[in-house]
Amino acid sequence: MLTRITFLSVLFLVLSSTLFAQQQLLFFQTDWGNERSLDEFLNHAKNDGYDGIETWFPFSEDAQNELKAGLEKYDLKVVFLHGTNKGLPYAEALKVYEENLQKIIAWNPVKINSHTGSDYWTLEQNKAFIDITSKASKESGIPIVHETHRSRFSFNVPLTAEMVKVAPDLRLNLDISHWMVVHERLIGLKDPLLQQIIPRVDHIHARVGFAEGPQVNNPAAPEWESALNTHLDIWEHIIRNSGQEVYTITTEFGPPPYLPTVPFSNVPIADQWEANVFIMNAIKARFAND
Template sequence: MLTRITLLALLFTLFLSPVFSQQKIQFFQTDWGNQLSIDEFLQRVKNDGYDGIETWFPYDEAKQKELKAGLEKYDLKVIFLHGTSKGLPFAESLKVYEENLQKIIAWNPVKINSHTGSDYWTLEENKAFIDVTTKASKASGISIVHETHRSRFSFNVPLTVEMLKLAPELRLNLDISHWMVVHERLIGLNDPLLQQILPNVDHIHARVGFAEGPQVNNPAAPEWGSALKTHLDIWEHIIRNSGQEIYTITTEFGPPPYLPTVPFSNVPIADQWEANVFIMKAIKERFAND
């Protein structure tokens, strides 16, 4: 006969624990290359099932008002992009970076995604930007992540591992498509160096890269099946092991020239929006039975 404690434990396992194990994924659409008005763009984002957008912070006050009104109208969230000005001397760039970061924080976005540092600067110089964001994130409660991106401190896997040793509190946005082309190979989930990085990933840019480029021409094409699966395996592993109740993903297939075009006509050979929606649906399918 079951004791009262055993019965309660069984009921918890059967009825309560699944509630705590469920994860919600919030999808954000990039506005990279957008040619629509803000209202038309946000309406399309909402209609296609996204939770929000990721965009560079607009420093123009009129654009800020228009964006805020549109987000409220369509009940959409926002992740803001922020970046290091590589054209400025290090000290000046750091000062501007910190000042602009505070302006973005005032908006209270879901997250801030930073294009951080420069591949021409030392680890210590690049770490100075990370230190600024770590302090600001703790003070504001806003998650600030650093995108793995070519030309930044995180342009390759080994240097990102080195930075994690210097700055263990570093949080990342993984856009692994950059690393695929930098290292000229599909980096698999079980790569030993990659495994050291994945626990620090709090946001994902979902774009499929390959050995010769950061973006396949069409992720739905069967010839890219292996590359697609490699990326999906990594993304699924990150989400399931993150411990976060809500995980954020931005679908980030870009416009021409990231998106290949037909020679002479410059006509895109695929549809950027359709590629991003395809990726969102492919990720959702991985979690459909949860």
């Protein structure tokens, strides 16, 4: 019996190692704050090792044609952002959300990342948006995830955990930096509510937040080591336990005013692009020996 147990244990470890070795990480660069031309931005992303970009869907035909040509030129993939227009009356917002979602699906992106609902609406009202995406995802085969984000249904941990219970098809994009500042603390991997949410996470926005803000000034600075490692531990756990052979990650450090600036001059105190590349390489380092 001991021999059989030992054999099965070794077999499990071998299979697990094989799974991790086969797991591919796809990194996407945000175009948030980009001031380059589209061609320069795509070229820069490609040269720095990104597999694609994440951007809001362009609804003008000219912008779509330019983006399609650029992605083909540089062999880059795309994750499209989509969102609820909170400035519209609820019923109209729901209608417009569904109409625009279908336009994005026609592009066949890698994923669609949704800024969903509003923190001013009820759980039932917000769930209606999730129901629309769940149906659309099943019909199209395109993964649709809902970003954990301030001002949306998912602005804090308890409400997101509650939505997980009532929406069985809910899939998430975890941007946990928002929750760090909402709850004014570094939420660790072992947090019981976070553990309920983690199995629903299919995409990651990799930005480091802290108790007083959604973005540290420079993730490479030693004073942020604890915050950085807290985020890296959570991201690594999610990826390794996702069961997905291909996992998508968008590095999403933002521009000013998300990125702090020097008073009066408004000069950024760090480089947004360098911060995103640093985070991509930090995540890669966690999987370097697989």
